Amino acid sequence: MGTRKFREEVKSTLNVALTYKQAYLGRKKALKLVxxxxxxQFSRIRNYCAELKRSDEDASVILKLTDEDDGPRFQRLYVCFSACKHGFRESCRPVVGVDGCFLKTNSGGQLLTAVGLDPNNNIFPIAYALLEGETKDTWMWFLRLLDNDIGFENEDGWTFIFCVRHLYTxxxxxxxxxVAIKNALWAAARATRVEEFKMRMEDLKKINHDANIWLAKKPEQHWSKEYFSTIPKCDIxxxxxxxxxxxxxxxxxxxxxxxxxxxxxxxxxxxFQTNIEKAEKLDV
Structure with missing residues (x-):
């Protein structure tokens, strides 16, 4: 439960009113005990990685440490379980979303994830990694490992998109x-015919000529439906x-x-177990 819920629980069961700070510190202490x-936990990270590999021999568990004067220190950890890599390659669409917004964590790092789409159009988590920060080096490190697991060798069979919301940001x-620039961008992104796309870009040009130049430098095949590949059958x-x-x-x-x-x-x-049980009940 969160701090607010924790305060309410203490008030209800013990009839004790806690300040928000008291509840926060008490909850933090309890979580530390658990x-x-x-x-x-960082001191046991190598043992944890070894246990993951022991229980799932085909999993990709990549731990990177740095050499410091006081000994090795944690830098990065990448995990892709065998069920994730094989399940994605064998049954999912060749569409992968990589989280471009690193997530602040309580582990002193930032989390990056790769997620695909399964045949039912539901999310299919593939891999995730805890890294020291957002740099070109950490991006390339993560993508190279992802390439090793799911393979980008067939370039025509993959779709890499620019998230339009992030594009507008x-x-x-x-x-x-x-609002006018935002609407023009979305109209161009949703265009499904070349003529319509060009018309929407002209609309943007009338609104702001420089914005049109800025957007025209972005490859259309990554953000406008008209230019998407038809191989993955996906227009997100x-x-x-x-x-x-x-x-x-x-x-x-x-x-x-x-x-x-x-x-x-x-x-x-x-x-995965829930999906397996659902699949076993299908009458096919």
Missing amino acids: DGSIAE NMKYDGFRG LLNNMCECFNNMILDAREKPIISMFETMRNLLMAR
Whole structure:
């Protein structure tokens, strides 16, 4: 339960009124007793990775440490279970959303996720990693490992999109903002014919010539439906796949590293088992 719910529970069961700070500190102390301290969990991270590999030999569990004067220190951890990599390659669409917004965690790092779509158009978590920050090096490290697991060798069979919401955020950051520009961008993104796309881009040009130049530099095949490949049969414009998964792991992100990774593993295991049971009941 959250801090507010914890205050209400204490008030209801013990008839004691706590301040928000008291409830926060009390909850934090209780969680430390349950999960252990952050430092303790980081000290056991190599044992945890070894146990993951022992129980799932084909899983990708990549731990990266740095050499410090006082010994090795944690830097990154990437996990992709065998059920995730094989399940995605064998049954899912070649569509992958990679979370471009790193998530603040209670483990002293930031979390990056890769999520796909299954045949029922539901999310299919593939891999996740805890990293020290958002840099070109961490992005490339994560994508190379993801490539090793699901394979990008057939480039025509993959779809990489620009999330239109994030695309507009970048436009605003560069000074092109306003409802008219936003609507023109979305109209161009939703266009399904070349003529319609060109018309919408002309509309944007009339609103703001420089905004049109800015957007024209972005490859249309990554953000406008008209230019999407028909191979994956997917026309999504938003990276809601990762947003949905991120919402599923809100509680996990408050935990120390091992507890966080275990919570996510249990979520995936329960999700896969539920889907297996549903599939077994189908009359095909």
